[in-house]
Amino acid sequence: MQEQFLAQAQQQVNAPDIAYGAIAPVLIVLGFACLSVLVEAFVAKERRWGLQIGVAAAAIVLAGASLAAFISSNDAAGGPTGKTGVTTLAGAVSVDKPALFLWGTLLALGVLALLLIADRTVGGDMQTEVFPLFLFALGGMMVFCAANNLLTMFIALEVLSLPLYLMCGLARKRRLISQEAAVKYFLLGAFASAFFLYGLALLYGYAGSVKLADIATAAVGTDRSDTLLFGGLGLLVVGLLFKGSVGPFHTWTPDVYQGAPTSVTAFMAACTKVAAFGGILRVLTVAFQSTQWEWRGVLWGVAIASMAIGAIFGLTQTDVKRMIAYSSVAHAGFLLVGAIAMNTDGLSSTLFYLLAYGFTTIASFGVISLVRSGSGEATDLSQWAGLAKRSPLLAGVFTFLLLALAGIPLTSGFIGKFVVFSAALRDGMAPLVVIALVFSAVAAFFYLRVVVLMYFSEPAEDGPTVSVPGAFTTVAITLGTFVTLLLGVLPGFVLNWASSGGFLS
């Protein structure tokens, strides 16, 4: 016994290599999240709010700087086309071109969401704990996009979800509906995680490994039973689609979007979608590309269901936040069309769509948070009647954002839809593209309904007031609207970046 113990003591464990430069953005965000928890513990209550904003902003700025530094060094290292990226931490994290793009997107959207959360002038007023939770969620999303094995992906999924569940319940006003949203999101999210985990177990049984690359190798030409592979894939994808609020797995979306504080909804709507579709793209492309003929039909169906549910249920909504929630379900369907195109155009167009959609959505929620009546936000559509007469600027901005969501030319939404659909066409999915176009037209109707309501109805007597936005909200809405316009007019730069390279495993 003792000899055995001594023999153990002599063995050397070789720690995996860590490319600190590559994963610095993640480490910075998570490290500052811990710092933010310490601020929560040791700083007096009155000074906490300002300091926490500073910590969170510093985290995002430093992470962005280190990301830029890594991108430039990475580009310099590998000749004219640039290196494809690095995998590090024993292959657990793959920092490749799509991951870098998604990290950049997440950090940029994180800045806007932080601005909305940080603005207390228009009734935000959450507990200061929202800032560490925000940073943890952001860090989890960044890991999720880059996770190269399913176990890392699962832990990252939990790291991003758990803070979001909590943030949903943080509203001070309308506490009950906010906490109901949190509980609902938590319970359904736990189920989705269980699905993901079950799928992971089946895939491990199939491939004998949780690495995406190993699953891909195992799937190519073996005589193993495909039941485990496709059972595992199905369950895994259910977990992922839930996070992306796609199709029939969307049931949490309207309630949670409506109940959560509006700034948190903005963060959740934009960034979770980016992270979830980043994960979906990576899993489908890296691990399941070779078996695409077997599963692509199912995802066709899911994409159609998602577009149909989003467009048709969106028509019947009377609440602005619920309407945007159903619009996000429809957009998830469009994104899925790009994600299952399974070619390089599909990848780059989906990445572009995610960026464009994120900016537009955050700006829309920023606008929604400004229209208030005595009892809080006036989210009921009837209260928005004739808003243009009372506040032409706000109505104009919101109209522009709605047109972007509908995909009208000169907005980023149009370019996004255009590149996604053309990638799908090139992959021979013409019927799906036709269906998607039909549902875009249906969805455009309910955006236009709001526009008509704002411009051509008489304002109600006791209608809501438009509060004067604080500096932070103004900046967030302005930036979001500006990017929406910029990407609609000059999309080339971002499209180039998005199509600079594929996944590395």
Place this chain on the structure above:
Amino acid sequence: MSALMSLLAQAPAAPAADPVTTGEAVAFWILGPLALAGGLGMLFARNAVHSALWLVLSMLSLGILYMIQQAPFLGFVQIIVYTGAIMMLFLFVLMLVGRDSSDSVVEVLRGQRLTAAVFGLGFAGIAVAALVRALNQVPSAGLASVNAQNGGNVANIGRALFTDYLFPFELTSALLITAAVGAMVLAFAGKERQARKTQRELVIERFQGDRPSPLPGPGVFATANSVATPALLPDGSVAPESLSELIEGTSAELFGEERASVAGTGHAADAHALTGEEAAR
């Protein structure tokens, strides 16, 4: 988590065939039905405490199964952490909430249970049938050979945790911190803590207010000694402040008659009491 541990325990599995021995088969056919019974019992027990205990049975059986399948560390972790720590915490919470509270049997959505049962059974049927078929083609790979290498089961798990799975392992700490922050946020919902006033401040405040004396107590009369009976002022009028605000607030009209009778404004014996005039009023 248990799935995670099982993955970690099996990570370096070699594909060497390792036949199932008779003892293992016997243990499986005893423990398997027990685990299944525990799961079903947990679902169908009306009482929450019974549910928890059924779950303990299920977890214990699984723990022993892990040990038999050459994963002793995982088995002990399952029993110590899950059955020992987490389930006991569960029971604590149930006892705090009140063990009498049981499931509501009201269906909110009509036909939901039936539909859920049908779909659930269907899914279970498909999953079991498919997995049985799939797993029959898979050779059983034991852990015996791997457990003999590199210092055994525990050492191998430790090695996997700190090499291949270093990042997920470290990332779990973010999860734990979030959970701690979340418990704080939900449990301590920002109550404004005010400094308690001292006796001196209270006295000063009282003398600066409009009534330095205590409020009059309720009236005690030959006819009534209820706290709801107001006191009378020297001029015979009712002193409304002699009644607790609580009583005032809750059901003023309930005490209206008593107050009126004490003040002498109530109605006296009425010759027309039986004509129904009272009821009409």
